[in-house]
Amino acid sequence: MLETAVARPLSRSLPELVAGFALLTCLTALSLDAILPGLPAIEAEFGVSTTDTQLVVSMLVLGMVFGELAFGPLADAYGRKPAIMMGLGIFMVGTLMAILATSLPMLLVGRMIQGIGVAGPKIGTRALIRDQFSGDAMARIFSFVVMLIILVPMVAPAFGQLVLVIGHWRGIFISYAVLALIGATWLVLRQPETLPQDRRIPLVFGKLATNTALIVGHPKVMAYTAVAGLVFGCQVTYLSTAQAIFSDLYNAGTRFALYFAILASGIGLASFTNGRLVMRFGMQRQIITALVGMIVCSAVLLLLSWLGSGHPSLLTFLVLGYGLFFCVGLVFGNINALAMEWLGRVAGLGASVIASVSSLISVGVALLVGQFYNQTLYSLSLGYLGCAVLALVLVLLARSVSAEAV
Incomplete structure (x- = not known):
């Protein structure tokens, strides 16, 4: 029972x-x-x-x-x-x-x-x-x-x-x-x-507003929330352009669903392995390692895209994309928990605020990066690279900031 x-x-x-x-x-x-x-x-x-x-x-x-x-x-x-x-x-x-x-x-x-x-x-x-x-x-x-x-x-x-x-x-x-x-x-x-x-x-709107202000004003919570938004923004950009990428660059046709599933399984594998890895290395180290991995994979993808006039081979995209998605899965598996660590008595409202703000950031990223899609992988690889670098800077800055739990 x-x-x-x-x-x-x-x-x-x-x-x-x-x-x-x-x-x-x-x-x-x-x-x-x-x-x-x-x-x-x-x-x-x-x-x-x-x-x-x-x-x-x-x-x-x-x-x-x-x-x-x-x-x-x-x-x-x-x-x-x-x-x-x-x-x-x-x-x-x-x-x-x-x-x-x-x-x-x-x-x-x-x-x-x-x-x-x-x-x-x-x-x-x-x-x-x-x-x-x-x-x-x-x-x-x-x-x-x-x-x-x-x-x-x-x-x-x-x-x-x-x-x-x-x-x-x-x-x-x-x-x-x-x-x-x-x-x-x-x-x-x-x-x-x-x-x-x-x-x-x-629902006491005055109290909700006060608690929301405490959450939004917490430097560590907002830094980790921004990281979540930047990484999710990369994924929203990919979702928005995936059909076009596999059609324009690789003539995928009905194989689109297969290629999509292969890359998505990278996040799935990261989710399954994260529990064991985080107990050994800790959340912060896990996130930093994953962001560095995102930087490496996206930089290599950008370089090979440039060498291939914006069209790297399908195998190259799938291999590096799988690495990117695995790193994204590791970030997703830890970043919300890291933000929630600093929210004690307002954890319920905090979860809503974190989800809402990170979604808002992700939309901004997707709208900005997506408009530069030109039937190449330049915009996608640059988007992942830029967001990963900025996210890593935010994580490192958050580590150096002293703050009390809300």
């Missing part, structure tokens, strides 16, 4: 719990990655450029900036289920707008609304798990859910490609709606509320 933190007896099986939690949490990764094979069709239908369709990815992340900031306090004030259901409802509105879009601007508004909404299940589901389980039981649930979260980005483009084979790019958004409805139905019928009334924290 799994250890539970609520008095109500657990009547659901472990596979059901993992599947339900993973479905709600993985909507974010699916929303980001499954649409990638459809970007050329969107470009053709609306008569826009590759640079314009990059916004289909960026606007989702921009919406998450606002959603991540709001749903943490909402889940604490009104309960986990209402927050998740509110998020799913907003997500459905954005999805419907995208399905009915008659222009790229209308589609982008829908994507931004989707981003606001998808933050609800992303944040609320983690709170559900934390409320119901503790100790080894919580670690067990999280490990299964994280395993599925790692696998979803690897297979999401293949899922999107399959939808395109049998239908239209709008069918990808219809599949989002179906999955959201399945998740909402499971939540209503099978998952009880886990936050009792006496544990809820009322």
Whole structure:
């Protein structure tokens, strides 16, 4: 029997719990990655450029900036289920707008609304798990859910490609709606509320503003948050341009999903190995080593791109890209925990602020770097190199700053 933190007896099986939690949490990764094979069709239908369709990815992340900031306090004030259901409802509105879009601007508004909404299940589901389980039981649930979260980005483009084979790019958004409805139905019928009334924290906007100011004003927290944003920004840039890169440079066609999965598995491998490595070397050393690795890989990729007139061989891109993604996975596995170390009594709000600010930075990076895409790897390799150098400087500066925990 799994250890539970609520008095109500657990009547659901472990596979059901993992599947339900993973479905709600993985909507974010699916929303980001499954649409990638459809970007050329969107470009053709609306008569826009590759640079314009990059916004289909960026606007989702921009919406998450606002959603991540709001749903943490909402889940604490009104309960986990209402927050998740509110998020799913907003997500459905954005999805419907995208399905009915008659222009790229209308589609982008829908994507931004989707981003606001998808933050609800992303944040609320983690709170559900934390409320119901503790100790080894919580670690067990999280490990299964994280395993599925790692696998979803690897297979999401293949899922999107399959939808395109049998239908239209709008069918990808219809599949989002179906999955959201399945998740909402499971939540209503099978998952009880886990936050009792006496544990809820009322929304007091003055106190929220004061605590937010403490978090934003903490030099170490903001330095590590900026690092997270810079590295995530590299990934958003890659997601925005991946379809175009593999099509323009390597004529990948239907092999795009395979190449995408190969690179994504680098992050997966890093996630699986990080636990053992961090216990041996520590978070800071792990992050510094990973950032140095990013600098080396991106510098070599830039050099070989220059020698190849912007078109290094596919094998070169996959090998160096895999190294880059492995290093990115190591940073992701540690940087949020390092930032959260300095947030004691405001950890819940702090997690929302960190996620929101890092998402905002990542959108800025993606918009800046993505506009320079010119059917070469120059902009992508330069983006990774510049962000990794800046992130390393921030980590080293944060180590030298003295600060008290909030």
